[in-house]
Amino acid sequence: MGTERLLVPLSRSPTVRQTVAYAVQSGLESSPETLSCHLVVAVPYEADVPEEQEALDEARSLLERAVTWVKEDAAGTEATVECETAVLGSDEYLFGPKDYARTFQAYAEEHDIDRLVLDPEYQPGATAPILQPLERELARCSLPFTEAPVERPAQHERLTGTASWSRFLSLFGISFAFYLILGDPTYWFDLVTGTAVGLIVAVTLSHVTFSTAPTFPESPIRVLRLVVYVPYLIFEIIKANILISLVILRPSMPINPRMTQVNARVRSGLPLLALANSITLTPGTLTVRANDQRLLVHTLIDDAREDLFDGGLERAIRFVFHGRESARIPTPRERGDTEILNGGSDE
Amino acid sequence: MIETVRFWAIIILLALGVFFTFVSAVGVLRLPDVYARAHTASQTDTLGAGLALAAVAVALGWQHATVYTVLLLFFVFITNPTAAHAIARSAAEMDIQPWTADETNDSSGPNLEADDGSDLEESTDGFDGGESR
Structure with a gap:
């Protein structure tokens, strides 16, 4: 067995350089002849989402840099070091650690990977820290992985x-x-x-108050957009209230309760909280669970369900946090991100 | 003139607030299960409390205390969904299955025939007929 194949997921973390160095070094130790480094960047969003283009460009430049790092590190040895790069997840929407682990495993199976080298500061996208659950999900998969022993820098x-x-x-x-x-x-x-x-x-x-530090021009602009959002939310609340009141007061009470699952395209943390809160605030829809970005929503009547699947609130939340550009995304129904579950709870 | 307009605005806002609170109470009594009831419990807080607080704001007029009512409403809007979500989530954790219309067929109207469990349909028919009239 002369070739060692390593999978190294990269992200823009302070320790990514050390992780690449460790991957090359450990790979050369275990197989001195040929080392094949698969450098991958997993991007959380689909390519048709506006902010994705930026993420893709970033991913490509990171991969280019990583390839030069591998060449640098392998320069002194006589072994053959190959580099493969790939951007993963650009054809689907990755919601959480489970999806990342699944994506890595699928890639590993396809390319016959021996081992995955994980950056301890691995942070795909700009979401909340996910390393701990990712480790747990990877341990559940059959793919062996090692965490790169990096020094957390003074960064x-x-x-x-x-x-x-x-x-x-x-x-x-x-x-x-x-x-x-x-x-x-x-x-x-x-x-x-x-x-x-x-x-x-x-x-x-x-x-402890802010999970991400407020930045100067963006955060006040978000607050202003929130001021625009509140009247819209109140309008939606009044509309839904009248609909629900009519249904409740009608003697036959034509309710049609259904548990639905909607995959929301907002980032986790505050945007997801705002969306789930707004969904619950409008009568007729009630957020029961949030598994990463998969919201389990109980809907009381058909009209409320249609509104939910049209994604008006989701678009408004995207407007608040990312601006008008990224509010123009297809509705959850067009994306196929909706599902009506007749049963009760999930998994 | 302005005083009468303001008086009637207060009356109308209060009446609407009471109306939505009433609807919410009716909903809690009529709706079938915990998930459905959690929906309408949030009505009290959104429009019921919202309109009542709007009436308070109009009654107080343009003074400092009016700001408090707006703040009050703001915090109600933040905390109310949290409570509704907590109830629904704990219900889901306890594996309570949500009630659906096709399980018993009684809310779809008596003219919709049930192809399975006809004895169940019979038993609920009298109850359903009484409810719809």
């Missing part, structure tokens, strides 16, 4: 260094403004105590 310090100021300032601003709304903004005493309270809140809570 972490620097990241929190720049980001913590924006967290601190935004939290201070929010708590100060809230204090003044409750109090009297023209009274000097409230201004002084408000500053004190805002400082205390910001010092103690700024690193």
Whole structure:
């Protein structure tokens, strides 16, 4: 067995360079003759989604750089080192760790991969940290994997260094403004105590409040878009309320409850929370479960179900978080992301 | 003139708020299972409380306390779906199957014949007829 085939999923993490180095080194140790490195980048969205183009370009440049790293690392040895690159997941929508593990395993089976080298800081897309569940999912698959022993660099310090100021300032601003709304903004005493309270809140809570640090032009724009979104949401709530009231008050009560599953195309974290919250807030639809981005929604009447499958709220949430461009996506029904489950709970 | 308009605006908003709260209570009583009831329980908080708070805001007029009602509504809008979701989720965790119209066929109307379980249809018919009239 002269050839060792390694699968290295890459992402833009601070330790990706070390992971590639470890993969080449460990691969050469176990098979000195030929080493085949499969460098892959998994992208979370389908190619027809607007933000995908950016992710694809990023993936390609990362792959190019990684190939030069492998060549660098293998320069001193006499072994043959081959590089294969691929972008995975561009033809489907990856929702969570389970999907990533499945994608990697399918690739591994296709290319006869011996081992997967995992970057401890692996972060596909800009979603919440997923490494822990990904490890668990990979352990469940038959694919053997090793985690690259990297040193977490001082980069972490620097990241929190720049980001913590924006967290601190935004939290201070929010708590100060809230204090003044409750109090009297023209009274000097409230201004002084408000500053004190805002400082205390910001010092103690700024690193737990935001999962991602607010950035200057984007975050205020999102708040403004949220202000546009609220009247739309209220309109939807009133519409749904009237429909549901008519159904409840009609003596025959023509309800048709169904459990449905909708795969929402919003990022996890705050956007997903906002979407699930809005779905529950409109009477007629009720979010029962969220497995990654798969929302299990109980719908009471047909009209509410149609509205849900038309994805108006989903598009509005995408508008709030990503702007008007990315709001133009096909409805969940056109994407085939909807499913009516007659049974109760999932798996 | 403006006072009368304001008076009637308060009355109408309050009446609508009470109406939606009433509908919600009726829904909790009439709907078949925990999932369906959780839907209409959220009506009280959205339009019921929303319209009542709007009436309060109009009654208070343009003063500082009016801001509080808006904030109150904001927090109700954030916390209410969380509670509804918690109820529904714990129901799903306990494997409670959602009620569907085709299980018993009683809400689809008496003229829709059931091809299976006709004795069940018989037994629910009297109850259903009484309900629809």
